[in-house]
Amino acid sequence: MNLYEEQSLKIYNSLSGKKELFQPINEGHIGMYVCGPTVYSNVHLGNCRTFMSFDMIFRYFKHLGYKVRYVRNITDAGHLVDDAEDGEDKIAKKARLEKIEPMEVVQRYTVDFHNILEQFNFLPPSIEPTATGHIIEQIEIIKDILVKGFAYETNGSVYFDVKKFNEAHEYGKLSGRKLEDMIANTRELTAQDDKHSPQDFALWKKAEPQHIMRWPSPWGDGFPGWHLECTAMSTKYLGETFDIHGGGMDLKFPHHECEIAQAEASNGKSPVHYWLHANMLTMNGKKMAKSTGNNILPGEIFTGENDILSKAFAPSVVRFFMMQAHYTSILDLSNEALLASEKGYNKLMDAVDAIENLPEGNATDFNITNWQQKCYDAMNDDFNTPILIAQLFDAVKHINLIKEGRELISKEDKKLLEKSIYAFVFDILGLENAQNNNANSDKLSGVVSLLIELRDEARANKDFATSDKIRDQLTELGIQLKDGKDGTSFSVS
């Protein structure tokens, strides 16, 4: 029996605005698509939060026993900088400024993206397709939409006819907008282009002579429109209808709205059962964004080389910090919040480390099965990681009590506790135990154990000057001694 048959998972669906019982299209299988990054600059922490939310969701699905095909694309072409400019896309612009090939830009920042995600202990997606690798598929969809009459060609570009689409379908249903309102609120400033109406969006853009990223098409040389790649790749790898589509909140409109329109125009079906949107990471109360400069790079946090943080923070601490907030809530980054999370993280990890050596009794003072279900209940309620962490701290309390001999745990329950806490902490939340990752940890613990022994001797002789010297100097080195009932342990910060 699979775990998913025992747990009933509810997910907040942006499309309906409600929490819904999750039921995959094919039993035991899940198709999930998440909009990936545009690789024209280093991935910043705000980007990471979205992907981390879906990494956690992916991990939980897998833990429940689902077979998941998780597709997360790399956008390596096609997103325009600005309508007012000449239609140059971000990657081409960056390439021109740096005098390199567009694919060099793409390669550089794709490598950076993977490198950062690895440090955050992400699981790789099942498929990571690129937009430029699916130009043919995109052209086919455009042809299809043209045939169905929901697009028109002007001067070598093809646009989606939103008004026409809205006659038979509902444009704006995801973001709660009405086409009439949008038309009413349009400022006719740019009497610019070839579009019939400002709401229309490009499926294919004609490439001007100076444009370096270009492909041949039935409408001449050009490049695909902003929203088409996700439709092409999700359809190709997950089918015309699939379970989950995720992305950042800021993509809800217009990007996801356009995806729905494209899919419905081409095959008549609503493409996605559950739309999930991860909320923004803010800094100083404002959205983190590349364009405004209000952002921080993961590398700057790991090294502490930045102006807003007082010290460096390990990737797992940052991950823990993010998991302490619900993925649909805005989260504000600050030094104080990270410091608080770091302490909590260390406390959690100390307890996790302690499980293995807990004394075994002939009974157990807390109901582990019951506790375990509370953890699942938290995750089943729209992946509520903050509640899960609260439950984990409940276990931490018991672990510490058992360690001090004030509560008991049986051998079997200890095994159960260890297994489930490892599952929630490492498999589902994706945390890593930074202290155990030290390559020299064996040697270090040998040295510290020796010092602890010397200190104990000094204390036995009431030579407190020596014992305090050992303790204080170790503290200065970042090694904290912890005296307990059964001797002294230590932790490295």
Place this chain on the structure above:
RNA sequence: GGCAUCGUGGCCGAGUGGCUAGGCACAGCUCUGCAAAAGCUUGUACAGCGGUUCGAAUCCGCUCGAUGCCUCCA
């Protein structure tokens, strides 16, 4: 201007009609040679003003404030 979302104790952050998470910080106690660690105890918070209700932080209305989207954006 339009459409959304949100406003929780010193800080971060869950919850959401009655049973009032959790982390950090603070205070007291236990333990300790002294500390630290750990444990215990204490904090009756939900922007403001009205309304619905036996009862609201949770529902409704208004006001104020913040943020997001409306243009590329995770």
